[in-house]
Amino acid sequence: MNIAVPIKFVPDLVEEMEIDSSTGKLDRTFMRLVPNELDEHALEQALILKERHGGTVAVITLDTGDVDEALFTAVAKGADRAIKIAGEGYAEGVTSHACADLLAEALKDGSFDLILAGTQAVDDLDGSVGALLAAKLGIPYVGYATKVVEAGGKVVATKEYPGGLLAEIEVSTPAVIGIQAAEKPPRYVVTSLVMDAMKKAKIDEAEGAAAGLEGAAEITGMRPPEAGKGAEMIDGDANAVAEKLVGILKEKGVL
């Protein structure tokens, strides 16, 4: 099967997030962008399928800045193609709706049997790209998948439901599967292979339309979560602590 893996770049939560007071949005000046973790799982699952059944894997991303290294890393891991869509306004961030539009445009030629996307991203304020993409392409979508198996031209996705329920859902291809977790953690590929990919591989660059805001939720403001009032520390020996705790629980009406 020919598999496409869209990769979204999201703010690195290792850095402190700041809100630009003039726009009310995240300040992107010093922001470090990293591939969305679940998209890395989607890539891992795609590579596992390729190893098992053959086929190709292509990674595709919007050029929101500094994406090349991640694309080359994907190639070093075993992806056959890397596609970068550049366009106006991408660097300021692209909503999920716009992202799905742009990806649909790039993927609509039907050369892919399967699209594996991370089921969600840490920056999601606007819905899941995978589901939107499936809708735009008019093909089936299964989200929250933890396993994908190829079976006679179709795929069977294992989806997790709350309460420990698992469903096996068979879908005909082409289809979009939202990956919650790959079968195993994303692989680490040695730096020498990444360097080798940087020297030898080529990133296919495509021109995309300007990112629109159509259909997306409008963000009116952002603020960091407020800190709580803090915890009360109870000191003393076990008996005193227990007594005090019972008192507090009674006072709060729990007991």
Next chain:
Amino acid sequence: MTGEVIYRVNFWGLEHNGAWETVGHVFAYFILPLCALIMLARFFLHIRVWWKVGRPDRRWDCLGTRVGRLIQYGVVQTKILRQKYPGIMHVLIAWSFFVFFLGTAIATIDADVPILFGFSDEKPSLILNGGWYLFYKFALDTFTILFLVGVLIAAFRRFVQKPERLTKTGSFVFMWGLVSLFGITGLIIESTRLAAVAQDTSLQPGWHEGLAWSTPAGWAIAKIWLGAGMAIPGLITFHNVAWVVHACFVGIFFLVLPTTKLVHIFTSPLNTFFSKLDRPVGQLAPAVVQEGGAAGAGKLSDLTWKQLMDGDACTECGRCQDACPAHYAKTPLSPKELMISIREGLHGKNGFAKTGADAPEFVGQGVADPVLWSCTTCGSCVAECPVLIEHVDSIVDMRRYLLFKQRADAELMTVLGSFRRYGNSFGQSDRKRAVWTKDIVPKVKDIRKEPADTLWFVGDYASYSQTLVEPTQMTARVFRRAGIDFGILYDGERNAGNDVRRIGEEGLFEMLAMKNKQVLEKCEFKEIVTTDPHTLNTLKNEYFANGNGKPVPPIRHYSEVLDDALRSGKLKVSRKLGYTVTYHDPCYLGRYNGIYEPARRVLEAIGCRIVEMPRNRSKGFCCGAGGGRIWMNEEVVKQRPSEDRIREALALGSAECFVVACPKDLTMYRDAVKTVGAENKLRVKDLIELVDEATAEAETAAPAVETAAAGSTLDKEADA
């Protein structure tokens, strides 16, 4: 007493004695030389795989130094003597062997040169006559005694003591039996001759009892034969039978040598001759990069011929295993077994000894992955190995391949991802690297912007670890107190990559080193200082290895800097501490870089009394964190080396403090002292904490570092 000069009688008892003469000549001039030739041919066939399979490696340079190493390690055997009991045992046997070999060679020259040059009639013995002969006999006889003592010590060790580290196979018993019989038959030959000569001195012209001192062992036994009343014909027959048996043993020895443990007589000295000269012990060779970016050694043919020779040079003495923290931890690694695996891979039936694409993978099949991942790269095995085997280099080469194949611990791979993205193992933003400096007044210099004498390369643990913030701040304070003009790289610093390289991620090491070097090049400084021995090792031995003609900046450990500052009086001791302490030598400071004394001098200067743990200096026992082990899952570790080390310190009885000089050690041993339950008996202290305490008062009025102004003393801590 006749005035006749004594000389060595060739083929005594055999020559002019009917068929014995033929037997003697056939053995000496045909069978034994043939056996020796077969031995050389078999040895050649045995070792041919080294260069047929192994990669090339230039080890023919600096012949003088190499011959020196051969003499020191192969002949004098100084490293074998590092351990008394097995050392003495071995040199008694080995030195005797050398003497016997030399003796036989001299005897051959002595007897056969006159025959070859046709003047045997007038001078039957070329050199071995008179005083020379007596000296010759005395040397051989003495070494026979020493030899037999060595053989007895060996028997006691192998059959009674049975230390865990020895390989207990029949092959060793056979070898022991063979060499013991050498000595015994040799003594029989000599004593029967002496007993016969004593009865009729015409059998060896010039002999008289006054010369018996030259053959103490032989004469002592001869007296037994004489006491038993043995007559000359019987003695001569006895002598000749023993001579033939002795010659047979020599023949067997030659024939079996190449394929038994005896082969070490050749391979081990060769190994010392070809040992690593081109780089210090703390410098790894770059990875072999194959087409497609593959790196490291997966097949035996990816190792160098010298690395293959290591396998054949191993004598299975097991000293490496005794010193190995991974073996202590009961992980699957024993450096000795690893060398045996290489040897068996090379000569066994599994076909590993092939080159080319169809050669089977050695890594995984010949040696299991967990064996290679268990190594802490502490270098104890290398330091202990009497024949200079380079275990760690081979382990890292094979790890490079494992990593290339993604056959590594998931946790470890996550950490490598952090290294690649953020330049540190903590997965924290590189911008937060200098957060520990935020309360320091005046601000720590950014050496990228303003020059300073000392560039302090802080390192990951000292920068990011929450528990190390205080010692790191103390280091800054003490440096200021000593008047050291220092600056740091702030977010320009990356992990130096020492452990990344030893994990086997060569490309990542190169990337980290390149980024660091780019920053370093733009800074103005006189020397680099670090508290981290791992960082020190790679900066000192690897960063500037191919200097491209540029001068390498001096790189020092803070223990050296403190030692200097205390000795020159720049740092003044305000209070002698009077603690009894023990000092733990960090692997990468001590064994790898030979820096043992500065920290000890510092401790003495601040008034501490040092009690040494049994394993100190080059025998220092690893905490278990090196070589990337600190980031790997502990599944294979059944008992922690760090806890054993703490118990070693506790056993001293008198030590109140366990002093370390490595950020990772501080982390490891603060944990270990808790898990051992010895927090109240032993305090784990970084060197800087004691130095800070001993030099504090002078400036209590105006502390340089506000946050850590509390200046914790041991007593205060004990109260807390």
